[in-house]
Amino acid sequence: MGAFLTVSELSRRDAAARVQALAETGTDPGYVGDGEPPGSPEDLVNDVRDSGTRQLTARDLIGLWGWKRRTSDVTDLVDQHLAGLGLRVDPHFTDVQLDGLVTVSAEGSTGLGEGIRDQDRGDDQQAPPNADGPRDRDLTWRIGNLPFVREVVTVRMSDALSQAITPMIEHGFSQLPVVDHNDVLRGVVTWD
Structure with missing residues (x-):
C-alpha cells in the first residue's frame, strides 16, 4: 500500500477496492494498469497507439532503455527518446518514486511513433530534443527510490x-x- 503513516487514506493503485476484494474473496484483483511492462520502446508506442495511454512504473519506463537509476544523464536521454517517439509522460517519471505509476500518452503535436519509423528507414537524423530544454526536476535520492530491503545488517x-x-x-x-x-x-x- 505504500503508507508510512499510522492513519492514511488507501488511494493509490485501487488499494481500497483491492483490500475489500481480498476480504471478500481472498484474491487480489490487481490495479488498473497492472500487468507486464512493454518489452521495448516500440511496444510502448504500439500500446499507446492501441489504447490511447499506457500506465507503467517509472522503473519499468527507464528500464525500456536498459537503465535502473534516474541520473540526470539518464533522465535527459529518456526524455529525448520519448520526444522522438512522440510520447509524453504524466506525471514526469522523476516526480514519482521508482515504483510509482506514470501514464504515457501521445504528444499532441508530434506524430506518434515517428522516431521508430525514422529508425526503421535507417535515417541518420535524430529526433530533435525538446525545444523547451530540460524541465526543472528534483533528482534528489530518497529512501523511496531505493529497492525494498528485507534485512538490514547492523x-x-x-x-x-x-x-x-x-x-x-x-x-x-x-x-x-x-x-x-x-x-x-x-x-x-x-x-x-
Missing part, C-alpha cells in the same frame, strides 16, 4: 569495531548502522 553499540568491519567487507558496504539493544538507530560506522 551492529550494536556494545560490539567491537572488528564486528563492523567483517560485514562491511563481505557486502561491500561503505557504512553500517549502529543500533542499541532496542534496535533503535544510534549512529553509523563508516570507513572514514
